[in-house]
Amino acid sequence: xVSARVGTGTALSAVLLSLMAAPAYAxxxxxxxxxxxxxxxxxxVAGLDGVLRTALSQGAxxxxxxxxxxxxxxxxxxxxxxxxxxxxxxxxxRFRAGSVTKSFSAVVxxxxxxxxxxxxxxxxxxxxPGLLPDDRITVRHVLSHRSGLYDYTNDMFAQTVPGFESxxxxxxxxxxxxxxxxxxxxxxxxxxxxxxxxxxxxxxxxLIEKLTGHSVRTEYENRIIKPLKMTDTFYVHPGTAIPGxxxxxxxxxxxxxxxxxxxTEQTVSWAQSAGAMISSTRDLDTFFSSLVRGKLLSxxxxxxxxxxxxxxxxxxxxxxxxxxDLSCGISVYGHTGTVQGYYTxxxxxxxxxxSITALAxxxxxxxxxxxxxxxxxxAFCGKPTASVAARSTAPVExxxxxxxxxxxx
Ligand code: REX
Numbered sequence: 121x122v123s124a125r126v127g128t129g130t131a132l133s134a135v136l137l138s139l140m141a142a143p144a145y146a147x148x149x150x151x152x153x154x155x156x157x158x159x160x161x162x163x164x165v166a167g168l169d170g171v172l173r174t175a176l177s178q179g180a181x182x183x184x185x186x187x188x189x190x191x192x193x194x195x196x197x198x199x200x201x202x203x204x205x206x207x208x209x210x211x212x213x214r215f216r217a218g219s220v221t222k223s224f225s226a227v228v229x230x231x232x233x234x235x236x237x238x239x240x241x242x243x244x245x246x247x248x249p250g251l252l253p254d255d256r257i258t259v260r261h262v263l264s265h266r267s268g269l270y271d272y273t274n275d276m277f278a279q280t281v282p283g284f285e286s287x288x289x290x291x292x293x294x295x296x297x298x299x300x301x302x303x304x305x306x307x308x309x310x311x312x313x314x315x316x317x318x319x320x321x322x323x324x325x326x327l328i329e330k331l332t333g334h335s336v337r338t339e340y341e342n343r344i345i346k347p348l349k350m351t352d353t354f355y356v357h358p359g360t361a362i363p364g365x366x367x368x369x370x371x372x373x374x375x376x377x378x379x380x381x382x383x384t385e386q387t388v389s390w391a392q393s394a395g396a397m398i399s400s401t402r403d404l405d406t407f408f409s410s411l412v413r414g415k416l417l418s419x420x421x422x423x424x425x426x427x428x429x430x431x432x433x434x435x436x437x438x439x440x441x442x443x444x445d446l447s448c449g450i451s452v453y454g455h456t457g458t459v460q461g462y463y464t465x466x467x468x469x470x471x472x473x474x475s476i477t478a479l480a481x482x483x484x485x486x487x488x489x490x491x492x493x494x495x496x497x498x499a500f501c502g503k504p505t506a507s508v509a510a511r512s513t514a515p516v517e518x519x520x521x522x523x524x525x526x527x528x529x
Contacts (some may be wrong), residue, residue, distance in 0.1 A: 160195045160450065160474055161502025165194050167234045168498035171491060172186040172198040178487045180463075181380070182209030185478035186401035187499050194348040195401070201367040201481065203380070211401045213354050214387065215467065215479050216364040217464050218457025220404060221355075221397035226263050226440025228332075228339045228410065230421040240424060240439075247327055253302060256258050256310040259327065262320040263439035264429050268306035271298060271317035276390060280484050281373045281381055284460045288386045294329075297322045297390070314429045318394040321440070325393025336393045348410050352400035362398050369461015372484040380482065383461035385459060392447065395459055399488050404466035405475035411441075412472040426453070442467075445456050449502035463489050467496055482512040 162464070165187075172183040175198075182199035201209040216374075231237040240260040244252050247259075260266040277283040301319040308315060325336050337355040345353045354363055362384065370380035388396035399407075414422055428436030428443055436443040436453055440451075444467060445451045454467030454475075462485055468475035476499035482486050497504075 122240070122351050129517055131305070142254040147201065152333040160380070160447070160469060160500055162313070163189060163194060163500070164498040164503045166194060167503060168194075168198045169198065170494055171494045171498055172196055172478075172480075174494075175488045175491045176321050178491060179372060179380075179485050180480040180482045180488045182367060183480040183492070184209050184211045184213070184367075184401065185476055185495050185499070186211045186405060187474065187476045188402075188405040194443065199481075202372065203368070209367050209481065210234075212352075212365065213401050214354075214362055214364060214398055214515070215464070215481065216362065216369060216401045216459045216462045217397045217466070218270065218391070218395045218459040218462060219318075219321075220393045220399065220455045220457040220466050221391070221393065221405070221462055222321045222324075222440045223455045224340050224344055224397060224440075225321050225328065225336070225393045225410070226425060227416050228336070228343055229259065229324060229327050230417050230439065231343055232328075232331055233424070234421050237453055244323060244327070247330055251323070251326070254306065254310055257309070258423060260424075260439070261310050262327075264427075265314055265316050265320055265437055266308075266311050267317070267320055267323075267410075268308040268310055268312070268315060269319040270301045270304035270307060270325070271315075272300035273318050273390065274301075276300070277433075279374065281371065284371060284386070287356075287390045288383075289360065290527060291387055292392070294322050294326045294392065297392075298326075318391060318450065321394035322392060324440075328393065340397070344416065344504070348403075348406055348415070349497075350399070350403040350406060352398075353403045353407075354398045355396060356390070357389075357392055357396050358387045358389050358399055360387055361516045366398075367462075367479065367481045371460040371481045373455055374480055374484070380396050381460075385484075386460065387406060388459060389412075391459065395457065404454075404477040405468070407468055409471060409472040409475045410467040412468055412470065430505055439455060446496055446501050448497075450500055452496060456482050458489070460484075463492050465492055465495055467499075469500065 175183040181203050181470040184197035197209050197372040201207050201213050241258050243255045244257050245255050253255040257267045328336050330338050340355050368384040371383040375421050388511045425439045425441050431437050442455050443451050457464035463480045467479040478495040
């Protein structure tokens with residue numbers, strides 16, 4: 121399902137059109153090698169477009185990315201937002217950002233630390249008496265995925281489309297989600313190991329609501345969305361619609377060759393504070409850039425957020441924040457997201473001067489997910505040199521760091 125908009129020429133003119141429509145940013149005179157932030161090589165916009173086209177060839181109906189490079193904006197879009205109408209995807213389209221929500225939840229909690237209302241090394245049960253089966257689980261363990269709490273989504277989505285349809289319109293309480301997790305023993309002793317689990321960020325949502333007396337939506341809005349003027353960003357729960365112009369999401373069934381399922385509308389109640397945020401490429405660039413520039417947290421809490429637990433040889437997890445080490449030797453900071461029909465990458469450089477958000481409107485397609493990871497290389501490492509030319513064909517570590525069984529090859 122490759123749309124008529126595929127093609128570098130089309131994509132690059134989309135860049136220029138988008139820039140004309142966004143006068144707040146300086147338009148680049150060329151999309152090739154302008155002056156760039158810090159010591160990073162210029163972004164490889166043509167390479168980025170090639171990555172998106174590869175994602176389409178692997179089954180994504182559409183793919184798009186926006187780079188904000190110290191005031192210069194590059195946008196690239198390929199394929200469709202809506203398979204029924206054939207409307208081309210565009211970087212202004214909103215989408216479901218999945219676990220990028222975890223970074224929002226962590227920021228709210230770290231602001232509460234700054235306000236003296238929360239201590240990272242205190243037991244979760246001190247704030248939520250009796251919630252967890254082990255008093256040794258601290259707030260820090262939860263935010264760094266070291267609590268050992270089992271990820272209930274492993275079972276919920278063992279069968280991809282039936283699992284999704286069984287929760288598409290369901291509304292869970294946080295307690296119900298925690299109870300699903302507690303049906304299983306802890307994966308590890310508190311603090312002993314990294315084990316990615318949505319349960320941790322359900323607990324984070326409960327902490328936010330307990331400590332503030334407000335819904336997570338109110339706290340995201342007042343502390344992050346409004347101050348940063350992120351007008352494309354919404355926490356919609358338990359409503360099922362994405363407000364305004366958006367990309368539809370298409371879930372890949374487990375059965376080879378089966379038709380994609382339009383998964384745009386859902387409560388995302390199974391994730392809530394772990395994954396229900398709606399946003400745009402512009403807003404997520406703004407969010408992570410602002411975060412690392414210290415616009416949301418004190419230097420002390422940002423430093424806490426950037427204390428890394430090792431995930432594997434090229435990834436670390438902080439507090440609701442991922443670090444990815446790229447082939448050119450630089451590290452970038454942000455989060456990934458997977459909800460049915462949407463894969464997101466949103467990352468920024470150490471100084472926040474260059475950010476990229478990339479989106480493919482499909483999921484349960486590990487090949488597309490691995491391809492989308494290459495957008496970071498194009499954005500931050502520039503054109504491949506001979507020594508790294510092999511990276512686009514090099515085997516990528518098997519899938520992203522995600523819970524077992526949530527993605528198929
Ligand atoms: C649930 C199943 C995925 C997806 C999930 N998403 O846990 C959270 C998230 C909110 O975004 N995590 C990602 C489904 C990994 C992150 O942190 O980057 N897969 C799909 C299946 C597999 O149903 N049987 O691919 O849409």
